[in-house]
Amino acid sequence: MAEAESEPSPAEDDYAYSQVLGHTTIKGAQVVSLVAPPVLLALALVRRRPLVDARRFLISNARATWLVGPPLGAALGWARMRNLDDDAIADRAYRLRYNESQKRVDRFFVGGAFAVGAATAAFRPAGLTSIEGFLGGSAVGGAGEFFVPIYSTLYIVVFHWRRCRWGRTYMRGNKRG
Numbered sequence: 001m002a003e004a005e006s007e008p009s010p011a012e013d014d015y016a017y018s019q020v021l022g023h024t025t026i027k028g029a030q031v032v033s034l035v036a037p038p039v040l041l042a043l044a045l046v047r048r049r050p051l052v053d054a055r056r057f058l059i060s061n062a063r064a065t066w067l068v069g070p071p072l073g074a075a076l077g078w079a080r081m082r083n084l085d086d087d088a089i090a091d092r093a094y095r096l097r098y099n100e101s102q103k104r105v106d107r108f109f110v111g112g113a114f115a116v117g118a119a120t121a122a123f124r125p126a127g128l129t130s131i132e133g134f135l136g137g138s139a140v141g142g143a144g145e146f147f148v149p150i151y152s153t154l155y156i157v158v159f160h161w162r163r164c165r166w167g168r169t170y171m172r173g174n175k176r177g
Helices: 010-047 054-081 086-098 100-123 130-145 148-163 165-171
Strands: none
Touching: 010 054, 010 086, 010 100, 010 130, 054 130, 100 130, 100 148
């Protein structure tokens, strides 16, 4: 006698929905933390304001990253999921749960945001308060840490390429035959 597939409980459905929504919220913060600094730089150039005002830059970047990014990501996630059935949402949550690359990027973002935010709050440059320093530093740190997995992957590829037989031959200037 074959076992019948069990229906997921409503709690599992809610967990999958909240997991996907949490992912889109973090993605919103990541995207805005990467887009905000060039936009702020362009606005400073257009308005002919000083580009080196660290306090204004950190506060503006923090506002954009933490006040615009997560709500934008959550709204886009909700808009995407509102027309999906429960199986599609559960499938997306399953893929997010077991995607090591995505979890790695998210961990680097959260870790970098916390580390740089804590350091900025501790040293308080440009007359910032601790909370301004933490929020501004975490926005910049999250954006910077977004590139660490990319850099580490490229480093591993180049390092192994140089150590392989073809790489050593190429590095010596000999043609591959």
